[in-house]
Amino acid sequence: MALIIAGDRSNSGKTTITLAILSYLRQQQKIVQSFKVGPDYIDPMFHAKITDRPCRNLDPILTSPAYVKTCFDRHAATADYAVIEGVMGLFDGVQLRSDWQGEGDASLLPNDYASTAHGARLLNVPIVLVIDCSRLSGSVAAIVHGYCSFDPTLKIAGLILNRVGSDRHLELLKTAIAPLNIPILGVLRRHAEITLPDRHLGLVPTDELPDLPRTFDRLAQLATESFRWDQLLPLLQCSPSSPSSAPPIALSSTPVKVAIARDRAFNFYYADNLELLEQFGATLIPWSPLVEPFPHDVDGLYLGGGFPELFAQSLSQNHTARHSLHKLIAAGLPTYAECGGLMYLCDALVDLKGQSWPMLGILPATTLMSSALTLGYRQGIAQVSSPLMPAGAIVRGHEFHHSKLASSQLPNLFHSTGLSPHATPQPEGWSLANVHASYLHMHWGTTPHLPQQFIQACARYQASRPVPEQIA
Template identity: 55%
Template structure:
């Protein structure tokens, strides 16, 4: 079994509760596996910092229901306890019309109970109506108990306990209101772990608080990892022949950190050697690489440092001109533009391969996208459809003459648009992809990389 942490809505403290539980479990038992519902990158960074294990994303839109089940069971193998952090409110799904891709959907799909986090900062007796409503809204979802978060005083707690007593719904945790239990955020969510100097101290503080604020006698049996279907834990990849080693340079530093671990694992299983390098600090690409991979991140925050590293920008430009297969998502796309204009309206030179500029703004573009390829690239073929996710506050100043994708939102009748760039052997798009079962995508990328005669 495992436990899924849900909230009545966004902002109630799911991540704080999740990290407190993970911190305690990791301190006690070490072998703890975490998961995150949805396409999030930053929350999984915090999970991994606590557990020492990569967090796995569970997203049935980007992948499939079958892949979610397979991924979950595969990563329960060899661990003691497992915990899933939900997304938004318990029943909030991709479309807003149903609960597809919601926390409730994943709870049903994996047959795991829910621990519901309630923000009690402005509640007393009404907490019972909220808890009862969530428990009864969908009888297929088992609410195992609640966590009362942001409780103000002993008297406040007494009122909450009295209100919930008649429901016979266990209170499995009580967190007092503490201003110090906050993680700084910015325009795309929490500040990533590599930028926080106080994080180890914060994790220790969470572990100390977690030791006393949760009902561990009740929680531990719920959290114990239990594989539901042993047939899906170690399925081999269906790839014929032995794959040659392919050296891929992957940009990893404070500016570029948005990568799904499943994608990286899949590349390695298919024969890739992933060589990390930093567009912030390194002046050249790693020797002998046959492909480049730029994930998302915050190039706008570190735009001056990226601009100042002229040698790295020139090295990337030269490699792409020479035809090295290159995969760039979101922040990676921005880095390949002519310029990035930050929130202070200062413009900084970037690689310059793409004949456009990225300008930061207040408008947030987000949501699931079905993308149909209009061009052949090292990853996709014309007419191929993929599901991805957009999440950015930048806009480009130019549209490609021959765009990479035709995209539409999650709603079948939603309006369509075009985006993305294909030139040389470059695939650059705002669309983040989680490949899941679609191993033909990384296989195609690696095949293109193997054909590149590296001159780096």
């Protein structure tokens, strides 16, 4: 079994509570597998930092309901305990486009697809509901009753009361909830809450927080004092008799080396994507665009998302890497870039202070930071071929950025459309013969042919790779 940690709304405290539970279990030297509902990258970084295991994203839009179940079964079967962090409020999901309705479920509620509730139904696991009690007393009973009765197919295993004030406040809350016969599995006091720093795209990633071990120790202590472990542990424990899905089929491989940008500027990667590359024959070579020269003996490049806008000066001043990488890409190095990686490929990046910094100069465009947030799921139809896909391919992705590109003259890679039935296709992404660059973050769980095609492009490049003197 496992538990989904759900919130009554966004910012109810479910991430802090999830991290506290994970910290406690790891302090007890348990093997813990974590999961995150939705397309988030940053929360899973914190999970993985605690558990020493990759967190797995459960997103039926980017993958499929069947993949969500297979992924969960396979990885939960390898752990003592499994914890799933939800997304937003319990019932906050999306309404599928009409051409995606074939993947729906007749039992779904409006705007419920890919919600935490949807995940709980798919996986048949109970929910712990986190309630933000900072402005509540007796009304908490109506909120709890509503969540518990709104969808009777869900099992609410108990509550965690967050941001509770005085002892008198707690007594009022308990008195109001008592007639509902819902267990209170934990109480976090307002003064005891540990705040994690955030900024324009969510929490500050783990690589920028050197004091995290101490924070995790404090979270473990908070969990020890605040939660009813006699009731929580049986709910979190994975059953050894639970059937696990068969491991992924061994894939035919072509040995290649793929450089992957991994540092404070670039760190948005799905664990499943990296494992697929390895299963198709890639050896992943971590590389820091901030401080390291680019390795010349590689056959491909994966530039993930991240925060290049915050480190634009350092990226720009790594002249050795910028010069050699520009030459290699111009000479045919297969390159896959998502969001932040796309920004790095441009002529220049104008940062949050309005200062312009030279980037790689592969794409004739300038990245401009904006206060406007572009957010949502997208369906992209490829208009031209790229190292991952032929023209006409249909893929799904997720956008989440505060930037836009100006003055690109390259052919657009996608016609991209949002979930709204009234959405009109928008041009998006850019492609060269050996470059796939897009704002769309893709999860390859149900499209393994995409990384396979990329590895094949890397193998072709390997066969004719120029020697360093040719690109100097």
